[in-house]
Amino acid sequence: MHTTLRRGAALMFASLALAAAAAPPEQTATAVLDRLQAGDAQAAEALFTPELAQAAPAATLQALWQSFGEPRGRGAARVTAHQGMQVVVQPLQFATGTVDAQVAVDAAGRVAGLIFRPAATPATPAPDVPAGAGYREQPLEIPTTRGSLPGTLAMPAGTGPFRAVVLVHGSGPQDRDETIGANRPFLDVARGLAAQGIAVLRYDKRTHARPQDFSGTDYTVDDETTDDAVAAIAALAATAGIDPRHLYVMGHSQGGMLAPRIASHSGKVAGVVLWSAPARSLLTLLPEQNRYLLGLDGQISADEQAFLDKLDAQIAAARGTTPTAATDLPLGQPARYWQSFEAIDPVADARALAQPILLLQGGRDFQVVDTDWQLWRRGLARQRAVTFRDYPALNHLGIAGEGPGSPKEYTRPGHVAAPLIDDVARWIGAQP
Known part of the structure; x- marks a missing residue:
């Protein structure tokens, strides 16, 4: 997450x-x-x-x-x-x-x-599109009622119409490449799919591009993510050279959790890709993630346990009904934000979709773990148009490695594994 x-x-x-x-x-x-x-x-x-x-x-x-x-x-x-x-x-x-x-x-x-x-190094521009890549990149602004968001459309060579994907970020203030440490997973996915004839729109998340929109306490997860993703789909549908019958949402992490909700709100989506998507609430994942990381050295100290106990108390307050200041809630987010998150059941949202679904999961992901993967598999086992793909060597960013996952990996440069990108391209191309 x-x-x-x-x-x-x-x-x-x-x-x-x-x-x-x-x-x-x-x-x-x-x-x-x-x-x-x-x-x-x-x-x-x-x-x-x-x-x-x-x-x-x-x-x-x-x-x-x-x-x-x-x-x-x-x-x-x-x-x-x-x-x-x-x-x-x-x-x-x-x-x-x-x-x-x-x-x-x-x-x-x-x-x-x-x-x-x-370090996200946001001032460093993305490398130029390689010569002869078979696609081009062009700016595409996403108009919304709360101010436009800047984006980049990777467009295959030719006249189209092309099948197209909108990439939806994980949690936090993410740029259009979803820059995390030395890695740019959305850049990898966008260019990898565009090279195979699929147009891809990636954009700066509102919390990155317009943090001033979150200065109060009256905002929800839809204000943060869902509404802008719906607007991005609409902008893509109206773009020349795009096939409006074949628009897909590929959500990563929190974006994957919300992808079924985005598809339902949009009404223009032909299918969804859930990549490293939690099946459970962020409030359930937070203590698990912190306990895992604090225990990487083999022990949890008294001070670390006190921190975990305080986090548990904040989570209980977020799930309670007593008015509580944002500073006393997890991650400093206001109560309304957590209430909107807790009301979402991602597995039920996915089950209610008529559109086909592709789920992707890395075996070395310490942020969204096998518990979530098994919940997805059980929850969608009876759905006819659901495809599961797991990759034992990949981490949360879709990058291959060895041993237990840890945040140190994010500081080392890598690229989203080609088999994951190829699986997405084949799945989109196979949709009737």
């Missing part, structure tokens, strides 16, 4: 309003990172707000830092304003790859949020 380094997934922004003289935010961020690099997480924690110190105990923070390997240097920091705070993004080079540290500094100069993510 979430594509942050999961050990740090819950080190999210805490909203405070403190007015006092403070050091420049870059200086505060540097002080925190210097102390972590020196192995003194207790000193780093001394710069935190009480809320963050409780959510991110020193032992957990130090273990996370050490998991990145030997430090190799830092890139230039950049500072942006977000909800009354200054957010410093500092690229960190480690032996295992590059990680972005996002340090949120409040008005009093205290660290109110800390996230480590595989």
Whole structure:
């Protein structure tokens, strides 16, 4: 689901309003990172707000830092304003790859949020389409009532009409390539399918392109994902050279979970592809993912257990009826968002579809695991137009590897496996 380094997934922004003289935010961020690099997480924690110190105990923070390997240097920091705070993004080079540290500094100069993510390097453009590739790429804006979203259409050579796919992202603020660390799975899929005669639309997710649309607490998963995917399908259907009878949705992770819902809301979809799709709620997956990652070193410390206990309490609050501030709920998301998520049953949504379904699952996926895969298989066992494909060596991003899956993989460059892309192309081409 979430594509942050999961050990740090819950080190999210805490909203405070403190007015006092403070050091420049870059200086505060540097002080925190210097102390972590020196192995003194207790000193780093001394710069935190009480809320963050409780959510991110020193032992957990130090273990996370050490998991990145030997430090190799830092890139230039950049500072942006977000909800009354200054957010410093500092690229960190480690032996295992590059990680972005996002340090949120409040008005009093205290660290109110800390996230480590595989470096997305959004400023680096996608490589040019190779000469003689058999397809071209062109910009395609997706108009919506809340502002347009920028996208890219990979179009096969020729006049068409072509069968076409809309790619729908996993959770978090994703760009059109679904850049995760050193990897761009949506770029791989779009170009791989376009080379086989299938047009592919990928676009920047609203949380990436227009984060200002989520400044309040009155938004749902449809506001975040579903409605924009429906708009993308409509924009694709209206594009010259596209066969409107053969429009498909390929959702990855959370996008796969929502793909049946998107198809139902659109009414223009000929079939859906569910790639590494959860069959269960994110609130069920979050504690599983965190327990797995905190236990990769063979033990869970008392501080780590306290963090897990707090996460369990936040999840219980999200599922309860007592009004609770977003800062006291998982990932800092408001209650209405979680309520909308909990109301969705992805297996039932898929079962209700008349359209054909293709499900794809990697055997080394630690984010969406075999439990979900078996739920899909059992839940759709009686559906006639359902195809299952599993790939033992692939991780959550569809990239091959060995051994237990871990976030370190996301920092190493790789590509979505060709057999997965080929299976999607054959399945789409086989639809009557």
